[in-house]
Every structure is written in C-alpha cells, then in structure tokens.
Amino acid sequence: MKFIADMMLGRLARWLRLYGYDTLYGIEEDNEILRVASSENRVLLTRDSGLAKRAEKLGLKVFLLHSNSLEGQVKELKTHGVGFKELFPAGARCPKCNGQIKRVEKEEVKGKVPECVYERYDEFYVCQNCRQVYWPGRQWREMVKIDRKLKKISGVDDGMQQNAHGKLL
Ligand SMILES: [Zn+2]
Incomplete structure (x- = not known):
C-alpha cells in the first residue's frame, strides 16, 4: 500500500516512512494531490472531508482521518487495516524524503557525521536519495x-x- 498525505499529516507521514510505507508528503495544492494519487495509485490520507469527497468522486482510495494526534491517527489507520510492524531500519524509508535506506560500512560515513558519533557507533544507514546518515543515537x-x-x-x-x-x- 502506497500513500499520499495532505499537509496536515506531516508527522504521520514521517512515521509511515519509518515503518517502510512509501508515503508522499509536501504537495500543497489539492488538484496536484489528487492527480498524483490517481497516477501513482496511492491511498490518500487526509483530514479534509472536502478533499476526501473529491477523491472518492474520482474513484480514488481515501482514508479520512479525524484525530489531531499521531496516536489517534495510528488507531484510525488500524481500522483501515494498516499495520505498524517493521520499524526502522528494516525496509524503512527516509523520514525526510521517502528515499530508501541502506546499511553502509562504517568507513563510508567518516567525515559525514560528528567525530564523537563516528567513534561511538558501528551501525550506520544512509538514505539513497538525500544521503542523510542515520545511527542508533x-x-x-x-x-x-x-x-x-x-x-x-x-x-x-x-x-x-x-x-x-x-x-x-
Ligand atoms: Zn532521504
């Protein structure tokens, strides 16, 4: 299941990525959200009932969420059958950009993370898209x-x- 989240669901979008869900976020314009949802076959996540209605009319799959909180939204997604099992790093996507994350050899991040971090940790992951480095800090x-x-x-x-x-x- 792939998602596209509206601008009110940034925190949820980052978490979905951490759990490995391909989730687009950051498109402001409603028409563009609908177009991308349709062309990329993504489930629309929104708190805007007007937008949800428009999506349904177009035959798109949409989960209309009501809660303000991450916890509440996760509960609502569960009722739609969305599970939260494989937390980062196994199969995760970058919370910043939705790129894929891969484990790398320690040497590869030398100079790209603070010296103290490099000395303290042996496990590093890099986003294949934006090159953000992650470690268990x-x-x-x-x-x-x-x-x-x-x-x-x-x-x-x-x-x-x-x-x-x-x-x-
Ligand atoms: Zn990234």
Whole structure:
C-alpha cells in the first residue's frame, strides 16, 4: 500500500516512512494531490472531508482521518487495516524524503557525521536519495519509545517487539 498525505499529516507521514510505507508528503495544492494519487495509485490520507469527497468522486482510495494526534491517527489507520510492524531500519524509508535506506560500512560515513558519533557507533544507514546518515543515537532511542506506544495502539504482539528492539539498540 502506497500513500499520499495532505499537509496536515506531516508527522504521520514521517512515521509511515519509518515503518517502510512509501508515503508522499509536501504537495500543497489539492488538484496536484489528487492527480498524483490517481497516477501513482496511492491511498490518500487526509483530514479534509472536502478533499476526501473529491477523491472518492474520482474513484480514488481515501482514508479520512479525524484525530489531531499521531496516536489517534495510528488507531484510525488500524481500522483501515494498516499495520505498524517493521520499524526502522528494516525496509524503512527516509523520514525526510521517502528515499530508501541502506546499511553502509562504517568507513563510508567518516567525515559525514560528528567525530564523537563516528567513534561511538558501528551501525550506520544512509538514505539513497538525500544521503542523510542515520545511527542508533538519542533520536533513534526516542523513536523506539514512541514505537512501543504505537505498537500498543495497533495491537502488535509484545514478544516480537522485544526482539526488534534488542536488535536496534
Ligand atoms: Zn532521504
């Protein structure tokens, strides 16, 4: 399932990418959103009921969300059958640009990350599109905390999560 999110759903879009969903975000113009959703066969995610109606008339698949919060939106997506299982980095997309993320050899990021980071970590990932480097630092741990919360909401088995986190940290 591929998505296109409207401008009100930036946080959700970043999380969908982290869970490996191909998610476009950043198009402001409604007509353009509808055009891309149609031509790329993407499910439209929106909080705008007017836009949702227009999409439905065009025969597009659309999930109209009502919640303001990430947690609430995840719950709503679950009712549409969207699961949140494989957290970053396995199969993830870059939260910034939707590009694909690949693990790289440590040497490849020398000079591209702060020296202290280079010395402290051995696991690095690079976005194949925008070249952003990722490693299991503080932000990553924050992400895992939120992941735990979201998993509770979306009802994923606890045992599976523990293994995934063990690997991440
Ligand atoms: Zn990127």
